[in-house]
Amino acid sequence: MELDREVSTFRRVLPTLLADPAKRGLFALVHGDQVAGVYDSFDAALEAGYERFGLDPFLVKEVTEHEEPKYFPRNINPCP
């Protein structure tokens, strides 16, 4: 999957982010091996991602212990 590197980075740093109560529920901006910032909303993190990294890949992900899955009533394989 695209963003594998960023997803690995996020998983690695998530315990550290969660350790700070002020960061819970916020949105992390991840580029490569680094968390580039934490923002109040998905939109704010997305805006910052395009500003800082342009057309390079980046990941926006909520800082949460449990991500509530969404239901999609169709097959999704294979994920591109």
Next chain:
Amino acid sequence: MTTDQITAAGAVVDVMVGVGPRRARLLRKNKMRVPDPVHVRSVIDTGAGISGFAGRVFRQLELPPVGTIHILTPSTPADQPKECPLYDVTLYLVAGGAPRPVLESQVIAAEGWQPGKDEGIEGLLGRDILAFSTLQYMGLDRTFTLAFRDCDPSLFG
């Protein structure tokens, strides 16, 4: 706003999916081509927590994901959701033959559509998008109406 007949597949609408406004602005700033929005025949599904479109849409848009999301499908165990890429797009509703941008959203890629069958449906509009609309499903009349708020097209890049 669009009003149409309810078909065997349900409430089916024509939408166009384009790159999100921020990426579109960035492409223009770098004097790069902004891919044309892709037409997708889609079915309204209030049972879906998120919207999704055929993978070909994102390939045509040359669109990288900006996030991931955990997804449950009819075939995934409830405790083993799949992590899927999330794409930032602009959604256009096609009404009267003209596409009009209605919102920016984050959606997933989904496969399993049957080209040439199922009324050509390759997309599903879920509650994430319907949350910004008014939907009337008039089963007795076999018609439905889907409307979004008017918004400034310049907001979409």
